[in-house]
Amino acid sequence: MTQTVLIVDDEPAIRELLEITLSRMGLNTQSAATLSEAQSALRQEQADLCLTDMRLPDGNGISLVELIQRDYPNLPVAMITAHGSVETAITALKAGAFDFITKPIELERLRTLVSSALRLSDYSGTDGEPSSDDAKTAQLIGNTAVINTLRQQIHKLARSQAPVHIHGESGSGKEVVARLIHQHGPRAEAAFIAVNCGAIPAELMESELFGHVKGSFTGAAKDKLGLFQSANGGTLFLDEVADLPLAMQVKLLRAIQEKAVRPVGGNEELAIDVRILSATHKNLADEVAAGRFRNDLYYRIHVIDLQVPSLRERLDDLPALSEAILSRISADSPGGPATLSNCALEAMHNYHFPGNVRELENILERAWALSEGRQIEASDLQFASGPSSSSAASSLSNLAAPALAIEEAFGNLEAYLEDIERQVISAALEQCRWNKTATAKLLGISFRSLRYRLQKLQLDD
Numbered sequence: 001m002t003q004t005v006l007i008v009d010d011e012p013a014i015r016e017l018l019e020i021t022l023s024r025m026g027l028n029t030q031s032a033a034t035l036s037e038a039q040s041a042l043r044q045e046q047a048d049l050c051l052t053d054m055r056l057p058d059g060n061g062i063s064l065v066e067l068i069q070r071d072y073p074n075l076p077v078a079m080i081t082a083h084g085s086v087e088t089a090i091t092a093l094k095a096g097a098f099d100f101i102t103k104p105i106e107l108e109r110l111r112t113l114v115s116s117a118l119r120l121s122d123y124s125g126t127d128g129e130p131s132s133d134d135a136k137t138a139q140l141i142g143n144t145a146v147i148n149t150l151r152q153q154i155h156k157l158a159r160s161q162a163p164v165h166i167h168g169e170s171g172s173g174k175e176v177v178a179r180l181i182h183q184h185g186p187r188a189e190a191a192f193i194a195v196n197c198g199a200i201p202a203e204l205m206e207s208e209l210f211g212h213v214k215g216s217f218t219g220a221a222k223d224k225l226g227l228f229q230s231a232n233g234g235t236l237f238l239d240e241v242a243d244l245p246l247a248m249q250v251k252l253l254r255a256i257q258e259k260a261v262r263p264v265g266g267n268e269e270l271a272i273d274v275r276i277l278s279a280t281h282k283n284l285a286d287e288v289a290a291g292r293f294r295n296d297l298y299y300r301i302h303v304i305d306l307q308v309p310s311l312r313e314r315l316d317d318l319p320a321l322s323e324a325i326l327s328r329i330s331a332d333s334p335g336g337p338a339t340l341s342n343c344a345l346e347a348m349h350n351y352h353f354p355g356n357v358r359e360l361e362n363i364l365e366r367a368w369a370l371s372e373g374r375q376i377e378a379s380d381l382q383f384a385s386g387p388s389s390s391s392a393a394s395s396l397s398n399l400a401a402p403a404l405a406i407e408e409a410f411g412n413l414e415a416y417l418e419d420i421e422r423q424v425i426s427a428a429l430e431q432c433r434w435n436k437t438a439t440a441k442l443l444g445i446s447f448r449s450l451r452y453r454l455q456k457l458q459l460d461d
């Protein structure tokens with residue numbers, strides 16, 4: 001079926017240019033010169049894409065974007081902005097515009113924008129699993145409120161072309177989130193290229209990102225495609241973007257702004273159509289304040305900020321995550337995948353996972369290697385001491401003086417810490433007349449954590 005594009009612009013010349021270009025692409029067009037005309041056009045016929053100017057005689061394009069977001073959430077809308085008005089473009093993207101195009105309109109860029117927007121209206125996979133059978137197909141495991149919110153944000157952002165900056169601790173799943181934004185969007189069939197900006201040597205970075213032509217420097221034996229070109233039509237994920245040297249930040253900003261790259265040693269600019277996603281575990285605003293990250297690049301890549309929660313904030317996802325990890329690492333074991341004992345699961349609940357899901361994967365892999373049978377026990381997890389020992393230790397002075405000398409811990413840290421823990425908990429229990437709920441409160445740990453510790457320290461009878 002022929003698709004329809006609603007054009008909203010008060011300049012007849014622009015409307016005409018858009019109408020001609022779009023009808024040459026085999027599309028129907030509808031035109032409106034004002035916000036109210038646009039509203040009645042939307043009521044009359046279901047469009048597949050809306051292109052709107054920013055300044056309209058009876059309002060502005062942002063209110064149209066907001067109205068469409070509210071009343072026609074499946075209709076992609078792109079904003080036409082004046083050249084150089086980055087702020088407007090960013091406001092439009094934040095309001096939910098799919099993309100923007102600047103005046104004077106470049107027809108090639110217009111065609112690219114329209115095709116990817118229409119792929120988006122065609123795209124039916126947003127609620128189901130991604131259709132690609134790529135081995136790297138990402139999955140966001142978990143059902144806690146924070147993960148469900150994140151999942152909704154991913155689905156929403158997948159429909160936009162706006163740059164998204166993903167922030168979260170190491171190993172928390174930032175790359176998984178970036179892959180999902182790609183997989184659920186109109187670029188799913190094209191490449192997803194992830195690059196760790198902290199891992200590329202500074203002298204190779206330009207050639208890695210933008211490519212080089214043969215002979216442009218010693219060692220450039222043949223032409224090489226850069227990562228931007230490899231991601232053309234798809235998504236480029238700049239991981240640890242805060243680690244980009246300042247000189248590269250300038251070049252990256254240029255590539256994003258111009259939507260073009262120039263390979264090292266090349267004379268020509270090559271147009272590229274890439275969605276930029278970025279991530280860092282650092283606070284990018286602090287990096288800007290410290291002068292290590294360019295302010296202008298920050299505004300370009302940070303249009304939308306997405307926070308990935310740490311594993312500590314979603315400990316209730318531990319069973320589901322562990323089950324998925326264990327079935328991956330022990331799938332071939334006779335008798336089926338490994339399982340976790342209740343004690344092991346409790347022990348995990350009391351750990352603070354500074355390395356997040358990646359650390360959980362490592363802990364389970366090691367535990368699986370160490371465990372005797374198919375069931376992983378708490379001792380296989382090899383947690384040295386829980387995080388709460390620090391809060392317990394801080395209450396130590398009020399409760400009981402440690403009877404042990406520091407040297408006694410050398411070579412025997414675990415037993416030493418357990419001894420301190422035993423003393424603190426015993427003192428707290430005594431103070432609370434063996435009321436476990438009050439004891440847990442006094443120590444600043446959960447009841448569950450106290451129960452686990454009492455069992456571990458054999459204080460529970």
Ligand SMILES: Nc1ncnc2c1ncn2[C@@H]1O[C@H](COP(=O)(O)OP(=O)(O)OP(=O)(O)O)[C@@H](O)[C@H]1O
Binds near residue numbers: 168170173357
């Ligand atoms: N919600 C999740 N569901 C399933 N697997 C997850 C989830 N979150 C993270 N993982 C897994 O944890 C590991 C680390 O995830 P990922 O590489 O996305 O983290 P990251 O935040 O990008 O890490 P880094 O900061 O080191 O770049 C991966 O193996 C990933 O598959």
